[in-house]
Amino acid sequence: MSDAAVQSPTGLSFPDALSRAQSQISQHIERVLPPREDDLTQSMRYALDGGKMLRGFLVLEGAVLHDVAPETALPAALAIECLHAYSLIHDDLPCMDDDDLRRGKPTVHKRWSEALAVLAGDALQTLAFDLLCDPAIGPPARQIALVRSLAKAAGHDGMVGGQWMDILAETRTAPYSLEEITELQQGKTGALLRWSAMAGPRMAGADPEPLDRYGSALGLAFQIADDILDVEGSAHSVGKAVGKDTALGKATFVSLLGLDGAKARAAALVKEASDALGSYGSRADTLRDAARFVVDRDR
């Protein structure tokens, strides 16, 4: 097939596709977790609000690439946003990163209480797995494939393992090496991004390998960009505290590679992510655009 004949399945630019994903996922929140009087529900909704929804976008865009309908993919897109929101609430707790600001708003424990922050995070993790049991996803085998892979990505050998490595960094005498910081990233932020990219082919029963490579490169680029923002960004534009890693003397991709080295590595990863999508042709242009955005973003 010639490139001219293969259009991007959505025909949207990345910002438009992201905006549409945000809107679709937000509508699904209203169905799954409608407003209620109690602070538990309100804090869960608050934590889901205002994010980029990059992970949910990846789920929806990967689904489109495999001709999976949005109604089928939406529960999984919201599930990964619930999982991500839970991880942020707990990560912001005083006993963890102790952050007061998230997405430009007070963190859940500042707005309400630490007890509610623990419980809202717990309930959002549960809700993520609940959502993956939605029959709209397809036959039980497809649902279980998503549950199993998310549990691996989120657990002690995935995201939580990476978070624990990150906590340990603060009390180590020697900063992490590049190899260790890469392992930390692959757990802490990489695992969920990879899962998001692979959810589409998983729901279609297709080979997730190309999107796995895309997600891995994107995830690493994302973290390097985060470390660059921690040095170059302002709290106002980023929407959370910056300069913390440097102040704590923690190793980052910038401290290990230098600012220019980190930028060069991020650019190489964007190309790697883009190349991984070769078999999809220009249908994957929105995802290629997403990889560039992740590195160029200002928050």
Added chain:
Amino acid sequence: MSDAAVQSPTGLSFPDALSRAQSQISQHIERVLPPREDDLTQSMRYALDGGKMLRGFLVLEGAVLHDVAPETALPAALAIECLHAYSLIHDDLPCMDDDDLRRGKPTVHKRWSEALAVLAGDALQTLAFDLLCDPAIGPPARQIALVRSLAKAAGHDGMVGGQWMDILAETRTAPYSLEEITELQQGKTGALLRWSAMAGPRMAGADPEPLDRYGSALGLAFQIADDILDVEGSAHSVGKAVGKDTALGKATFVSLLGLDGAKARAAALVKEASDALGSYGSRADTLRDAARFVVDRDR
């Protein structure tokens, strides 16, 4: 069939059946979460150790009643123990119930740190859902039935919702009514016990209704017994702090019904639980024995 012809499927007394369940579940922990150097793994194993494993026992015993093999039921039995252990770790945190002692040992945040307690609890919740994806459970439809029902039981409309009601009790001007304290219990402790009782028939594709009624009555009896222990027990025998609810002026089944009234209600619930098992005949005697134990226990 005459009673004489229908033996309890295990032929074991409740203490022996519980002890066998503890041994089987502990062996499965060694397979699923073997010892490792890192504190995250160690704290997860620590939190799983030393409990009564009543929930896991209920899963295994309900499975036996439905001719589900132990190998099939073990992942679900360990899953509910992981879920329960996660809830205890988080419930013991300083911002929650602030307990130093659990199962006669220092709580995870006392033994290690609050950060690790948050993460170990998070990872144990994830592991619970991971375990329910074990192919040994049977076809994906059976696995998903367990995941979906556990997510409902554990989430904001189940256990976490009950925990939040419990936290709110400390700042309310008026103590909860009997109706409210029953709703709290149905979430906080009841939902997981019901799930445990129903897991066996769910794995067999059988009607879980009799075991649902059994689990509901057992769960309520369990909480009433807990409230009685909080008044009559010693920290030494119970293995955790006692007298806290009274000191906080929180409503309990004892404060609402009186000590004798609470004991009478618990006894009536034991009979209700036992009667719910009518269709199983004497095969369910071990479960009937379990209901009596729950009320007579000293920890």
